[in-house]
Amino acid sequence: LLPDGSAAQKQQETGSSPHIGYFGGLQREVYYYADEKITIAEGLDSYAGMIWPAALALCHYLDSHRQQLDLVDKAVLEIGAGTGLVSVVAALLGAWVTATDLPVALNNLRANVMRNTRGRCRHPPRVAALAWGHDLESAYPASACRYDYILAADVVYHHDFLKELLDTMKHLCRPGTTLIWANKVRFEGDLRFTQDFQRTFHTSLLVEDGEMKIFAATCRVPHPQ
Numbered sequence: 001l002l003p004d005g006s007a008a009q010k011q012q013e014t015g016s017s018p019h020i021g022y023f024g025g026l027q028r029e030v031y032y033y034a035d036e037k038i039t040i041a042e043g044l045d046s047y048a049g050m051i052w053p054a055a056l057a058l059c060h061y062l063d064s065h066r067q068q069l070d071l072v073d074k075a076v077l078e079i080g081a082g083t084g085l086v087s088v089v090a091a092l093l094g095a096w097v098t099a100t101d102l103p104v105a106l107n108n109l110r111a112n113v114m115r116n117t118r119g120r121c122r123h124p125p126r127v128a129a130l131a132w133g134h135d136l137e138s139a140y141p142a143s144a145c146r147y148d149y150i151l152a153a154d155v156v157y158h159h160d161f162l163k164e165l166l167d168t169m170k171h172l173c174r175p176g177t178t179l180i181w182a183n184k185v186r187f188e189g190d191l192r193f194t195q196d197f198q199r200t201f202h203t204s205l206l207v208e209d210g211e212m213k214i215f216a217a218t219c220r221v222p223h224p225q
Contacts, residue, residue, distance in 0.1 A: 031056075031085065033063045034092035038116050040083050041108060048082040048105035052154035054182035055082070057212050059089045061182070062151075071095040072122070074148035077172060079130065079165075080155040081105075084112040090151065091117045091125045098147075100130035133164025136171045147172060150179040162193045170200060170219070179217040180206070 029051060031038045043049025062069065072094030078087045080101055087099035091113070099113055110127040117125055130139065150172050155165060173179045179201065183190060194213075197203065201217035208214075 031059070033059050033089045034066075036092050036116075036120060038085065038088055040085050040112050040116075042083060043108045047157055048080070048101055049108060051083055051085055053184045054154035054212065055085050057207065057209070057214060058086050058151065058153040058180065058182035061207060061214055062086070062089055062093060066093055069149075071149070075146065076149045076151060077147045079150060079152040079168060079172070081109055084109045086151055086153050087113055087125060088116045091121045091123065094122045095149070096123045097125035099125060099127045102131060103129045130168070132161055132168040136168060140172065142171070142174065145172070146174055147177050150177060152179070153182040154184060155181075156183055156190050156193050162189065162196075166193070166196055166200060169197075173201065173217065173219045175219060177218065180214065181217065182212070182214040185211040185213070
């Protein structure tokens with residue numbers, strides 16, 4: 001709890017409009033999730049450096065459904081972690097977290113994750129490179145990399161790589177894994193990907209708020225061992 005009120009109360013007060021400050025030329029935004037103050041530095045020169053609406057929606061969902069999801073001691077991987085906000089929240093809620101993105105995004109991702117979790121969570125999170133659809137079995141072998149949850153927020157933005165994104169989701173989503181994908185629909189390509197996603201996985205709609213949707217998914221058929 002914060003000295004002047006609960007973190008939940010603070011988040012309700014600020015909503016999706018965080019406190020904003022500038023430090024060393026970098027814009028930093030402050031959020032309150034998982035009963036903690038989280039400070040995120042944005043890198044405004046790339047998609048990965050921005051905090052997207054679906055990330056905020058997913059953070060709120062994880063925080064407000066913490067007892068139902070029970071992330072404590074669960075293995076969690078985030079696809080396209082960007083600034084790391086979702087991964088930070090999952091780690092603060094007790095999960096073993098692996099935050100992934102392209103190599104070019106890892107410096108800011110790592111700094112945000114470490115700044116907000118060091119000494120504050122059960123399991124130190126790790127940050128790793130993951131290029132969608134590329135060397136998945138060698139980088140994340142199915143026999144060794146098994147996750148309770150795969151998280152993804154606003155990853156449907158580069159429409160030339162949606163097949164690779166779906167292939168990555170399929171590879172990582174094993175029997176026993178729940179994939180939670182949050183997305184704000186912006187283009188027709190989002191709708192096509194959603195149809196492919198629903199054909200590929202067993203899906204349920206967890207949240208629908210206008211163009212913002214959060215899906216839960218599990219694999220349709222067991223992977224060969």
